[in-house]
Amino acid sequence: MHKLSTPITKMLNIDVPIIGAPMFLVSNEDMVVAISEAGGIGTFPSLNYRPTEDFLRALKSIKQRTSKPIGVNIIVNKSNLRQAEDLKHSLNCGVELYITSLGNPKDVIREAHKNGAKVFCDVINIEQAKKVQDLGADAVVAVCSGAGGHAGPTTPMVLIPWLKEQLSIPVIAAGGIANGATMASAFCLGASAVHVGTRFIASSECQVTTNYKQAIINSSPEKIIFTDKVTGTPCNFIHTKDLDNHKSLPKFINRLKKNKTLKPFISPLLKIMGKKAFINSLTTQKNIWSAGQTVGLIHDIKPCKDIIEEMVTSYHEALHKSPR
Numbered sequence: 345m346h347k348l349s350t351p352i353t354k355m356l357n358i359d360v361p362i363i364g365a366p367m368f369l370v371s372n373e374d375m376v377v378a379i380s381e382a383g384g385i386g387t388f389p390s391l392n393y394r395p396t397e398d399f400l401r402a403l404k405s406i407k408q409r410t411s412k413p414i415g416v417n418i419i420v421n422k423s424n425l426r427q428a429e430d431l432k433h434s435l436n437c438g439v440e441l442y443i444t445s446l447g448n449p450k451d452v453i454r455e456a457h458k459n460g461a462k463v464f465c466d467v468i469n470i471e472q473a474k475k476v477q478d479l480g481a482d483a484v485v486a487v488c489s490g491a492g493g494h495a496g497p498t499t500p501m502v503l504i505p506w507l508k509e510q511l512s513i514p515v516i517a518a519g520g521i522a523n524g525a526t527m528a529s530a531f532c533l534g535a536s537a538v539h540v541g542t543r544f545i546a547s548s549e550c551q552v553t554t555n556y557k558q559a560i561i562n563s564s565p566e567k568i569i570f571t572d573k574v575t576g577t578p579c580n581f582i583h584t585k586d587l588d589n590h591k592s593l594p595k596f597i598n599r600l601k602k603n604k605t606l607k608p609f610i611s612p613l614l615k616i617m618g619k620k621a622f623i624n625s626l627t628t629q630k631n632i633w634s635a636g637q638t639v640g641l642i643h644d645i646k647p648c649k650d651i652i653e654e655m656v657t658s659y660h661e662a663l664h665k666s667p668r
């Protein structure tokens with residue numbers, strides 16, 4: 345496979361600018377190893393392994409199976425009581441990349457940089473992007489509308505060039521990328537790498553249920569519902585009966601969040617409740633599945649290596665296509 349050089353591949357010392365995006369309760373050891381071995385970079389949320397001893401065991405195992413760079417996603421809001429411990433384990437194991445989401449990444453940036461590691465921060469708007477740039481982030485992950493998981497409100501067609509214009513650090517595109525053509529468009533818009541989640545759910549290494557994988561293949565962008573009813577924060581899900589029947593978090597809690605005095609206490613509580621509800625829905629055999637609008641572009645289940653190779657090959661083909 346041809347290498348594809350960008351500021352991000354140089355920064356991370358990888359062959360192709362494809363990040364296997366961290367996915368709560370989905371990313372696993374096999375996916376991280378396969379994506380990194382294929383020339384991209386595999387990442388996973390530290391909270392996918394509970395308790396923290398299991399996370400450390402997974403990290404050590406991944407590091408034994410690949411010498412290529414890997415990444416860990418750390419949720420940096422107050423609801424994550426394992427932040428400091430997970431960061432310490434990751435630093436000790438020599439993790440090369442940290443992806444932060446949902447909070448203030450200051451501590452992660454400081455400690456990671458002491459270790460020579462890089463930090464990319466999830467952002468959904470210019471305010472967040474400038475804040476993390478000022479804190480020393482190495483790149484921003486522009487989480488656009490249509491992304492799997494907690495997505496932003498802005499189309500990639502605008503968010504990527506808008507952030508690129510306003511920032512001095514690289515922009516990584518998240519949301520809407522599942523093949524070479526979509527990757528090529530992200531690069532045309534100014535992205536230096538792509539952050540791919542949903543496509544990798546339909547991979548052989550992913551250990552979610554067959555029904556979840558099949559739902560990704562059978563679904564269409566029209567069936568992706570953007571709702572805060574499962575986690576308390578707007579998130580994309582595949583439309584199913586179980587999603588319709590799912591009870592939202594109590595409305596009065598959301599109302600309390602608007603109160604300035606109570607907000608610092610209510611927000612972490614909401615996040616803990618949201619996470620619990622999400623775990624429950626995914627572990628009780630309910631058909632509640634997060635995925636992005638790229639479901640419409642995904643037609644098969646195959647190894648992560650093949651997904652990456654196909655993306656790179658079709659990226660080159662896409663570049664040579666004239667408008668039709």
Ligand SMILES: Cc1cc2nc3c(=O)[nH]c(=O)nc-3n(C[C@H](O)[C@H](O)[C@H](O)COP(=O)(O)O)c2cc1C
Pocket residue numbers: 365366367368369370389417443444445466487490491492493494518519520521539540541542543634635636637638
């Ligand atoms: C099932 C699922 C779980 C996710 N969990 C996380 C997470 O724990 N942390 C995070 O930063 N992003 C999470 N994301 C977002 C992804 O990292 C990535 O930004 C997104 O999947 C990109 O959009 P795409 O799905 O269209 O490729 C999740 C996405 C999915 C589909």
